[in-house]
Amino acid sequence: MEGADTPLPKNRHIRIFVDDSLCKGTDGCGLCIHVCPRNVYDKADMTDRGIRPPKPERVDDCTACYLCMMYCPDFALVVEENE
Amino acid sequence: MKPTHPLHKYMRPSAIRTANCPGCGNGILTQAILRAIDEEGLDMDDFVFVSGIGCAAWIPSPLFLADTLHTTHGRPIAFATGVKLAKPDRRVMVISGDGDLLAIGGNHFIHAARRNIDMTVVCVNNGIYGMTGGQVAPTTPIGLRTMTSPYGNIENDFDISGLATAAGATYVARWTVIQTRQITKSVRKALEHRGFSFIEVVSHCPVQFGRKTGMGSSTQMLDWLKEISVTATKASGMTPAELEGKIVVGEFVDIDKPVLDVELERMRRDAQGGDDAEN
Amino acid sequence: MNTDRVLTGRHFMQGNIACAEGALAAGCTFMAGYPITPASEISERMASRLPALRGENGVFIQMEDEISSLAAVIGASWTGAKSMTATSGPGISLMLEHVGYAVGTETPCVIVNVQRGGPTTGIPSVELQGDLIQAGHGSHGEYRIIAVAPSSPQEMFDHTVLAFNLAEKYRTPVFVLADSFVGHMREEVVIPDASGIEIADRVISPGGYNQETDQGFLSVDVAPMPIFGRGFRSHVTSSCHTETGKRNVTDATALDNFIRKLCGKIEKNRDDIVIVDDATNDADIAMVAYGTVFRAAREAVGAARDAGISADTFRPVTVWPFPDREIHELSRRVKAILVLENNLGQMLHFVRSVAECPVHFLEPEVLGTLHDIDRIVAKLKDIAP
Numbered sequence: 159m160e161g162a163d164t165p166l167p168k169n170r171h172i173r174i175f176v177d178d179s180l181c182k183g184t185d186g187c188g189l190c191i192h193v194c195p196r197n198v199y200d201k202a203d204m205t206d207r208g209i210r211p212p213k214p215e216r217v218d219d220c221t222a223c224y225l226c227m228m229y230c231p232d233f234a235l236v237v238e239e240n241e
Numbered sequence: 242m243k244p245t246h247p248l249h250k251y252m253r254p255s256a257i258r259t260a261n262c263p264g265c266g267n268g269i270l271t272q273a274i275l276r277a278i279d280e281e282g283l284d285m286d287d288f289v290f291v292s293g294i295g296c297a298a299w300i301p302s303p304l305f306l307a308d309t310l311h312t313t314h315g316r317p318i319a320f321a322t323g324v325k326l327a328k329p330d331r332r333v334m335v336i337s338g339d340g341d342l343l344a345i346g347g348n349h350f351i352h353a354a355r356r357n358i359d360m361t362v363v364c365v366n367n368g369i370y371g372m373t374g375g376q377v378a379p380t381t382p383i384g385l386r387t388m389t390s391p392y393g394n395i396e397n398d399f400d401i402s403g404l405a406t407a408a409g410a411t412y413v414a415r416w417t418v419i420q421t422r423q424i425t426k427s428v429r430k431a432l433e434h435r436g437f438s439f440i441e442v443v444s445h446c447p448v449q450f451g452r453k454t455g456m457g458s459s460t461q462m463l464d465w466l467k468e469i470s471v472t473a474t475k476a477s478g479m480t481p482a483e484l485e486g487k488i489v490v491g492e493f494v495d496i497d498k499p500v501l502d503v504e505l506e507r508m509r510r511d512a513q514g515g516d517d518a519e520n
Numbered sequence: 521m522n523t524d525r526v527l528t529g530r531h532f533m534q535g536n537i538a539c540a541e542g543a544l545a546a547g548c549t550f551m552a553g554y555p556i557t558p559a560s561e562i563s564e565r566m567a568s569r570l571p572a573l574r575g576e577n578g579v580f581i582q583m584e585d586e587i588s589s590l591a592a593v594i595g596a597s598w599t600g601a602k603s604m605t606a607t608s609g610p611g612i613s614l615m616l617e618h619v620g621y622a623v624g625t626e627t628p629c630v631i632v633n634v635q636r637g638g639p640t641t642g643i644p645s646v647e648l649q650g651d652l653i654q655a656g657h658g659s660h661g662e663y664r665i666i667a668v669a670p671s672s673p674q675e676m677f678d679h680t681v682l683a684f685n686l687a688e689k690y691r692t693p694v695f696v697l698a699d700s701f702v703g704h705m706r707e708e709v710v711i712p713d714a715s716g717i718e719i720a721d722r723v724i725s726p727g728g729y730n731q732e733t734d735q736g737f738l739s740v741d742v743a744p745m746p747i748f749g750r751g752f753r754s755h756v757t758s759s760c761h762t763e764t765g766k767r768n769v770t771d772a773t774a775l776d777n778f779i780r781k782l783c784g785k786i787e788k789n790r791d792d793i794v795i796v797d798d799a800t801n802d803a804d805i806a807m808v809a810y811g812t813v814f815r816a817a818r819e820a821v822g823a824a825r826d827a828g829i830s831a832d833t834f835r836p837v838t839v840w841p842f843p844d845r846e847i848h849e850l851s852r853r854v855k856a857i858l859v860l861e862n863n864l865g866q867m868l869h870f871v872r873s874v875a876e877c878p879v880h881f882l883e884p885e886v887l888g889t890l891h892d893i894d895r896i897v898a899k900l901k902d903i904a905p
Contacts, residue, residue: 175244180258182263182264183263186458187459189269189460192460228272228273228421229269230272231261231263231264231265231266231272232259232268233248233249233252235246236244236245236246236247253753253755255766289599289749302755303755303766306753307753308753309754309756310598310748310756311757311759312621312758313618316587319587320592320594321595322591322592323550323595323599324595324596324598325595326550326592327550327595327601328596328601331749348584348585349584352583352584505571509571509577512521512523512571513575
């Protein structure tokens with residue numbers, strides 16, 4: 159998976175991966191930002207494809223509810239919880 | 242190491258960038274269906290996916306890495322009937338849109354329900370003909386201005402799940418894409434159910450419906466779906482006036498009746514075991 | 521009901537029944553149909569015989585209309601089953617979209633048209649050869665197809681077997697162009713032992729075939745068929761597609777390839793497909809006739825000879841592809857061609873386009889009946905050199 163790879167947070171074991179090549183952009187879509195109950199995402203800068211993918215800015219606040227992953231119509235988000 | 246999406250293993254590598262518009266509800270539904278197959282531990286090689294013409298029909302074709310039959314407009318259920326009866330060990334799933342299954346395909350839909358043939362039909366209801374640019378559909382809300390109802394739709398719309406029930410479907414459920422977990426549960430139930438299983442999924446179309454009719458963006462339409470969804474239990478205590486403009490979601494039918502392919506097998510045993518008689 | 525597939529023996533049999541028996545002898549396991557005069561007997565016979573086939577999983581289903589009948593046939597064929605439907609002109613009109621679908625997806629299947637009086641509802645129980653061009657070019661788009669025209673109940677059996685064999689060999693829908701006369705008449709039908717009936721089966725893709733990566737078949741005209749249920753993960757679409765089933769609806773070159781390959785499949789193999797029954801020898805006049813009209817033409821040969829006219833029959837057994845080469849060669853041997861059809865001229869125009877000798881036409885005095893022998897002889901006298 160290409161795209162933003164967040165560093166492992168200190169006290170949580172949640173990682174969020176965004177596939178920029180599958181994402182269709184938070185301007186036309188933006189469902190991930192919209193459904194997230196913890197305001198984890200911001201809009202990233204525009205990529206070469208002309209879209210602004212989500213940027214998981216506040217992963218520390220993420221509770222791994224998986225809503226963003228479930229509502230992404232393009233399978234561009236993977237939320238992982240590691241032991 | 243970066244992970245792949247857990248459901249990518251069910252998809253054709255060349256097709257994972259779908260043709261869906263940004264924010265299309267069909268993408269949410271696609272995930273819900275594949276999650277159901279994944280959670281049930283089923284093998285894609287046991288399936289035949291059949292779809293008609295329209296955006297919804299592109300959910301399995303070419304995306305799903307499985308035997309897929311992309312048919313003519315309105316007829317996937319008829320093709321699926323041939324597949325199922327000729328090879329009953331296949332899990333047959335039809336995924337197609339409201340215009341496809343209910344307008345041009347309405348006749349095949351009611352007869353397959355009547356026959357209680359063992360298949361799962363997911364009807365993706367976006368209330369419009371999306372792929373062709375936003376024309377009015379039998380499910381378009383009354384009053385809506387579309388490309389072919391420029392003065393506002395003056396026709397009544399179908400209660401698709403009601404129609405399925407009346408025609409004889411033995412599992413009927415309706416959800417919107419906001420209830421994605423419930424869709425997965427219903428698809429799992431439908432896969433386990435022997436008989437004609439019908440799931441209507443109201444899915445939002447942000448471009449041909451949302452943008453063209455002024456209903457809003459994908460996120461706005463998703464909020465709208467959440468707002469107008471009413472569970473069947475709650476709806477039973479509401480008046481028709483209160484239900485105006487609402488979508489009643491839930492499981493409506495879950496019964497067992499003789500299944501066509503099973504009856505066919507019994508009929509064959511009788512015909513073959515009967516008296517050898519005349520030519 | 522008999523549980524054997526092949527009813528070996530001598531029978532006095534109705535044409536429609538013989539057609540059904542031919543389908544069974546050819547290995548048909550699936551039929552979907554809808555009632556219509558004058559074809560219903562085929563469905564009725566198959567409804568009895570298919571489920572009763574000993575140890576087999578024969579399926580007959582009466583669908584809700586003709587459109588869904590051919591759809592179900594195509595779906596069944598993709599599971600590997602030899603499948604057919606039977607109807608008449610109005611039903612074919614409804615099925616035409618799916619005829620194109622079967623052509624474009626290279627789905628083997630047999631479509632029996634027991635032609636009746638048309639256009640539209642017309643007269644259900646009268647014969648006409650009104651659907652010839654419909655069979656060859658009725659669906660939209662550019663394509664080629666195969667059709668056979670039986671002239672007797674015996675041929676209803678034989679040509680239905682032939683139709684299945686051609687369908688399997690060339691992965692194409694094949695029409696059996698019968699009519700109400702041959703469908704409802706009764707004559708002797710001899711059904712050989714099963715071992716004496718030649719059967720063709722489609723070539724199925726080898727195990728391990730991967731549609732995404734396998735390029736092996738691109739060198740043959742008729743690709744092995746990646747049927748469902750074998751783990752091929754076949755993507756079957758009627759959209760313009762490449763040889764690997766991958767949809768391409770953006771490049772005109774893809775469509776060009778799609779059309780040429782599908783038409784080429786039939787045209788390149790026309791020498792194997794085209795069957796004619798040429799009795800002309802050194803006759804002056806060739807009577808070109810197919811199907812039941814051939815019977816009248818055949819009868820007229822003797823009467824013509826008695827009247828001092830040298831005329832004999834040339835019968836296209838396969839009416840599509842049109843036997844252009846054979847008729848062209850014929851036209852260089854004979855002094856004149858008389859085309860006899862039970863319509864106002866459909867094959868006529870194809871004959872005219874390739875013939876070097878004069879081409880005349882005779883329809884029956886009353887359309888929907890067979891030509892009177894006297895009328896044929898009178899016409900022959902008229903055109904005799």
